[in-house]
Amino acid sequence: DIQMTQSPSSLSASVGDRVTITCRASQSISSYLNWYQQKPGKAPKLLIYAASSLQTGVPSRFSGSGSGTDFTLTISSLQPDDFATYYCQQSYSTLLFTFGPGTKVDI
Amino acid sequence: EVRLVESGGGLVQPGRSLRLSCVASGFTFDDYAMHWVRQAPGKGLEWVSGISWNSGSIGYADSVKGRFTISRDNAKNSLYLQMNSLRAEDTALYYCVKDRSPTGKLNWFDPWGQGTLVTVSS
Numbered sequence: 001d002i003q004m005t006q007s008p009s010s011l012s013a014s015v016g017d018r019v020t021i022t023c024r025a026s027q028s029i030s031s032y033l034n035w036y037q038q039k040p041g042k043a044p045k046l047l048i049y050a051a052s053s054l055q056t057g058v059p060s061r062f063s064g065s066g067s068g069t070d071f072t073l074t075i076s077s078l079q080p081d082d083f084a085t086y087y088c089q090q091s092y093s094t095l096l097f098t099f100g101p102g103t104k105v106d107i
Numbered sequence: 108e109v110r111l112v113e114s115g116g117g118l119v120q121p122g123r124s125l126r127l128s129c130v131a132s133g134f135t136f137d138d139y140a141m142h143w144v145r146q147a148p149g150k151g152l153e154w155v156s157g158i159s160w161n162s163g164s165i166g167y168a169d170s171v172k173g174r175f176t177i178s179r180d181n182a183k184n185s186l187y188l189q190m191n192s193l194r195a196e197d198t199a200l201y202y203c204v205k206d207r208s209p210t211g212k213l214n215w216f217d218p219w220g221q222g223t224l225v226t227v228s229s
Contacts, residue, residue, distance in 0.1 A: 089152075094210070095164055097154040102151045
């Protein structure tokens, strides 16, 4: 099975900061990597699919990059609404998907 | 608007069974694969199981293989998860999730239901 790791596990940041979260796969997954945002008490929401494509309606301050085993989610200027937990997910292994452990972004 | 509404959660004793249901609306249900993803209290997301549009391809996480069975009824726009031999570690919020593709290949999950809580305890 493909294992996913994320770093850091948590970070503290201020409004306006540039934030970068890293996700690493245990083997090459090409660009089959998605990012989700989850706020407390809410269901996860898709932010980025296929490593770098922005889901409709997601603010352009979010961006994704990477391929192979190393991926990055960047928030160019952190806003109050962005304080949440972020998960990566590999979609390379059909019907054997895995998520990263999550990165909590707080103030 | 796409809606996914889960039901069937509750408190169950270890070793017993439970069946979760998810009713979908707002899209052509039999055009898409569907999944169950769970989240234990205070923990991260875990993909549990997925099923292709025509039930021809099914997958399970190792943690539930042999105990859980996913199924769908396209005529009723419904997804199910039969959970047998439940363990304390199955305690979680179970989300019903729509795939972007019919087969689950190269997928992403969008949208998610609000979840149904399963608590396994004596």
